[in-house]
Amino acid sequence: MGACERFVLFEAKYGKRMSRCQQEAIERGKTEHNKFFKDGARSQSDVQTSLSKPWCFCASLAWGPEAPETDLLRRFRDRILRRTGAGRGLIRVYYSTAPELCRRLEGRRKLVRALCLGLKLALWIAKAALAIQEQKERA
Amino acid sequence: MTTRGFLFFILLAIAGLMAWKMARSWRARTSERHWLPKELQHAQLAFAEKTFRTWQPIGLIARADRGYRLNGELHLAEFKTRTHAVAYSSDVIELSAQRLVIEKSTGERVSEIGYVLAQDLSGKRRSVHKVRLLPGADVIALARRREAILKGRIVPRYTSSQGLCSHCAYRAECKPDLRDRG
Numbered sequence: 001m002g003a004c005e006r007f008v009l010f011e012a013k014y015g016k017r018m019s020r021c022q023q024e025a026i027e028r029g030k031t032e033h034n035k036f037f038k039d040g041a042r043s044q045s046d047v048q049t050s051l052s053k054p055w056c057f058c059a060s061l062a063w064g065p066e067a068p069e070t071d072l073l074r075r076f077r078d079r080i081l082r083r084t085g086a087g088r089g090l091i092r093v094y095y096s097t098a099p100e101l102c103r104r105l106e107g108r109r110k111l112v113r114a115l116c117l118g119l120k121l122a123l124w125i126a127k128a129a130l131a132i133q134e135q136k137e138r139a
Numbered sequence: 140m141t142t143r144g145f146l147f148f149i150l151l152a153i154a155g156l157m158a159w160k161m162a163r164s165w166r167a168r169t170s171e172r173h174w175l176p177k178e179l180q181h182a183q184l185a186f187a188e189k190t191f192r193t194w195q196p197i198g199l200i201a202r203a204d205r206g207y208r209l210n211g212e213l214h215l216a217e218f219k220t221r222t223h224a225v226a227y228s229s230d231v232i233e234l235s236a237q238r239l240v241i242e243k244s245t246g247e248r249v250s251e252i253g254y255v256l257a258q259d260l261s262g263k264r265r266s267v268h269k270v271r272l273l274p275g276a277d278v279i280a281l282a283r284r285r286e287a288i289l290k291g292r293i294v295p296r297y298t299s300s301q302g303l304c305s306h307c308a309y310r311a312e313c314k315p316d317l318r319d320r321g
Contacts, residue, residue, distance in 0.1 A: 002228040006298070013312075033220075
């Protein structure tokens, strides 16, 4: 909309159409975006992303990377655990052990179900901690 | 090769792989520090290429290139490859929409200052442009205007950029020359 309103209309009416130099620019942009993303992911291994990463984490394995449960555990990590030294230590231990654990569990449905039960307890703790934190922030 | 020699070789290979991974991670962190503006040097990368969705007050979906967290506030950065080291109004709109969607979907505070990281076509030079983002109400108004244009309720405006016009794939349908003749 910031570039051209008529373009918005024509694109909807006639479908996506690109000139050759626009196509080349888009391909170039995609390659550079990919490099930029990888730089970010490598500089910090626990960065949140919607793209697939080479490692996998327990909640994503049990429920999926975009599931509300996974999101809740991420918020618990960012808003509660990161604020204390003990919390950050726990995060470090988790990230050093979780990828290998997930690799071993992948495809083993019964074990993943058992993991879900354990994660449900973690989810209950995370919900309670976030609720207390939000009450403190409102007060 | 003896068993001891074989084990030594395996350990050396693992050590080499770990050293390579650490060097790659260090290189990535150092390259970040080179382009990050001063005020974000101590910020933590919160997310990269993450999609956010909201349905209130309107349905919007946005994917943010980068979000940095500093003192409880998120700062958004958008990466662009272009010939000219500038930030355009479309970048401001994009970042403003991301800000609205992230605030609505996560409840987190997002800074009204965003960053456009423009990289030249050779990939060697990057410039950072600080931009002030639009308020949420303006983003919603733009989204509603877009909807009205698509439904034919509003006549869309011509762009003021001659460069955009001359390279547009819809030039034949748009006939911008007729506008100039009145």
